[in-house]
Amino acid sequence: MLCIRGIVLPEREERVFLIDGGVLRAGGPPGGLSGRDVEMVVDGGWLLPGLVDVHTHPGTTDPRVPFDEGMLRRQLTEHRDAGVLAVRTPGTARRMPGWVTDDPELPRVTSAGRWLATPGRFIPGFGRDVSEAELVRAAVEEATASSGWCKVIGDWAADEPALPLPLLTSVVEAVHAAGGKVAVHCQTAEGTRNAVLAGADSLEHGMHLDPALLDRMAARGTAFVPTLSVFAAGMDRMRAREPGVRRDLWLAGWDGMLDNVRAAHEAGVTVLAGTDSFPCGTVAGEMEWLVRAGLPAHAALGAASWTARAWLGLPGLVDGAPADLVAYATDPTEDPAVLNHPSRIVLRGRVVR
Known part of the structure; x- marks a missing residue:
């Protein structure tokens, strides 16, 4: 039987757990067990209930490259080896194969099925191309065939119309009636506004988000996934392009994103x-960008760990929870760089590092 001891985040309390059949049991070894029956795999340090990446697309890196199950496994393993023990895939080129859920070596995956794109609003053939008349039915199909989520492309080109608000509202209502949730890709002012007003469960990117909508998002529980690190990586390349409507709108959106992320947090989003x-496996870098945007380190780490887990319906480090955890030598809220150097990774009760 395995035993762990350390300071648990976010509670900042020292706790001792046994790992019994992949489940955490609070407290030390019972009296009937000797030291030879118990292996101490973590003895001190800081414990997180696993990192989480809520916007990742393993399985293909390029629209010109077909979805590849071998790549999917490798990229999910990259997540795991970085301490990312749960991911949400909001859109893939193919529905997630069943073996992903059953493989004890891989992170827990919440899938949103295939991207749902109406004409002119995505890379043709990369997701599931549907007409506007087919979108509501397709959204329910993808949500019920996956982990309960679907992903809708709410806009695409910066200077072209977003998905109409009445249609997106109908999608959200139908998916909610089926017990599912809706993630919306939105990078334009119109697309982001429509996603909020339609009652989407999450805004993916949320560029050009109107701060006047933040209170509405907080009241409805709409999450904001800004994916700052990927925008930051493309900023210099975009600035080097010739001026034009799409370039200029993109840069204007990026220039306001950090302020919007801070304001969203302050508004309770x-x-x-x-x-x-x-x-894959770089969510620690996204946490650093959230700190740059103005989130307190504790909140930014929660966005990549316990807050994200709770949002996905996964427990933290409590009695009876799945034994998923990552240990660090120092407090990652004081030293975020330590997230790149986990001292121990335990997934489904098995030590993987």
Whole structure:
């Protein structure tokens, strides 16, 4: 039987757990067990219930490259080896294969099925192309065939119309009636506004988000996944382009994003960490960008760990929870760089590092 001891975040309390059949049991070894029956795998340090990337697309890195199950496994393993023990995939080129859920070596995956794109609003053939008349039915199908989520492309080109608000509202209502949730890709002012007004469960990117909508998002529980690190990586390349409507709108959106992320947190919106980039396993970098945006380190780490887990319906480090945890030598809220150097990773009760 395995035993762990350390300071648990976010509570900042020292706790001792046994790992019994992949489940955490609070307290030390019972009296009937000797030291030879118990292996101490973590003895001190700081314990997190696993990092989380809520916006990642393993399985393909390029629209010209077909979805590849071998790549999917490798990229999910990259997440795991970085201490990312749960991911949400808001849109993939194919529905997530069943073996992903059953594989004890891989992070827990919440899938949103295939991207749902209406004409002119995505890369043709990369997701599931549907007409506007088919969108509501397709959204319910993807949500019920996946982990309960679907992903809708709410806008695409910066100077072209977003998905109409009445249609997006109908999608959200139908998916909610089926017990599912809706993630919306939005990078334009119109697309982001429509996603909020339609009652989407999460805004993916949320560029050009109107701060006047933040109170509405907080009241309805709409999460904000700004994917700052992927925008930051493309900023210099975009600035080097010739001036034009799309370039200028993109840069204007980026220039306001950090302020919007801070304002969203201050308004009580759930801000979460998602990378939308490669290599996989880099959510620690997204946390650093959330700190740059003005989130307190504790909140930014929560966005990449316990807050994201709770949002996905996963427990933290409590009695009876799945034994998923990452240990660090120092407090990651004081030293975020330590997130890149976990001292121990335990997934489903098994030590993987």
